[in-house]
Amino acid sequence: xxxxxxxxxxxxxxxxxxxxxxxxxVRVAILQQLSKQSCCFHxxxxxxxxxxxxxxxxxxxxxREAGLIQGEIDPPKTKYCINKENWNLAxxxxxxxxx
Amino acid sequence: xxxxxxxxxxxxxxxxxxxxxxxxxVRVAILQQLSKQSCCFHxxxxxxxxxxxxxxxxxxxxxREAGLIQGEIDPPKTKYCINKENWNLAxxxxxxxxx
DNA sequence: ATTTCTGTTCGTAAAGATACGAACAATATT
DNA sequence: AATATTGTTCGTATCTTTACGAACAGAAAT
Numbered sequence: 144x145x146x147x148x149x150x151x152x153x154x155x156x157x158x159x160x161x162x163x164x165x166x167x168x169v170r171v172a173i174l175q176q177l178s179k180q181s182c183c184f185h186x187x188x189x190x191x192x193x194x195x196x197x198x199x200x201x202x203x204x205x206x207r208e209a210g211l212i213q214g215e216i217d218p219p220k221t222k223y224c225i226n227k228e229n230w231n232l233a234x235x236x237x238x239x240x241x242x
Numbered sequence: 243x244x245x246x247x248x249x250x251x252x253x254x255x256x257x258x259x260x261x262x263x264x265x266x267x268v269r270v271a272i273l274q275q276l277s278k279q280s281c282c283f284h285x286x287x288x289x290x291x292x293x294x295x296x297x298x299x300x301x302x303x304x305x306r307e308a309g310l311i312q313g314e315i316d317p318p319k320t321k322y323c324i325n326k327e328n329w330n331l332a333x334x335x336x337x338x339x340x341x
Numbered sequence: 342a343t344t345t346c347t348g349t350t351c352g353t354a355a356a357g358a359t360a361c362g363a364a365c366a367a368t369a370t371t
Numbered sequence: 372a373a374t375a376t377t378g379t380t381c382g383t384a385t386c387t388t389t390a391c392g393a394a395c396a397g398a399a400a401t
Contacts, residue, residue, distance in 0.1 A: 150292045151267035155274070162264035168250035171257045171339070178341060185378060193249045195361055200379055218368050219377045234340035240270070241333035242277060266389085284348060294391055299349055317398050318347045
């Protein structure tokens with residue numbers, strides 16, 4: 144495992160990872176809503192968005208795995224919030240990227 | 243064709259489109275280089291990047307179709323440049339998005 | 342005219358993304 | 372205990388992305 148050849152810098156990988164998470168309009172919509180009010184329930188988003196519930200779960204998972212949001216179960220509902228640390232990291236990277 | 247139901251706003255679609263283009267580290271690397279020196283030949287990038295020539299062409303096409311770069315043939319070479327108008331559009335959208 | 346240089350496009354394979362409904366799990370309510 | 376509510380996960384189908392080498396195309400030089 145020390146024989147891993149890095150093809151890209153950590154920064155390039157990070158920018159790509161965050162950008163990828165923003166690469167679908169429904170995920171942009173989710174994040175816009177979430178950044179506006181910081182937190183939101185799955186159900187409230189499902190009412191507004193033009194996708195099936197299961198598809199929404201998948202997109203939320205993508206955002207979670209990219210580190211941009213975090214979810215917590217607040218039975219029987221699930222509440223999703225912006226992960227502020229990574230959100231700010233992404234913000235800084237993107238601003239730096241565009242100069 | 244008037245019966246098109248819009249699922250997302252133009253802004254959401256645009257952010258997703260630009261983000262998608264940034265969604266692969268090699269494309270991030272290309273744009274970093276290009277934004278640093280404004281223009282660059284295909285061949286010079288090919289020397290540095292860890293991908294085949296044909297793959298590079300594909301990635302450049304993705305960036306072109308997203309509007310972030312433009313290419314012009316300067317025989318026998320091909321020169322690629324940042325599309326400044328769209329670059330600034332993307333910059334503005336991303337900054338607005340992250341607040 | 343043929344060869345060289347540069348880059349694109351084609352063909353193709355493997356992997357990932359997106360979508361949905363059905364089935365499942367966990368908690369709360371009856 | 373049975374039911375209802377809320378989301379997640381599973382199974383599946385379809386499409387897209389990424390990658391490569393081979394074949395191709397255009398201009399320049401021999």
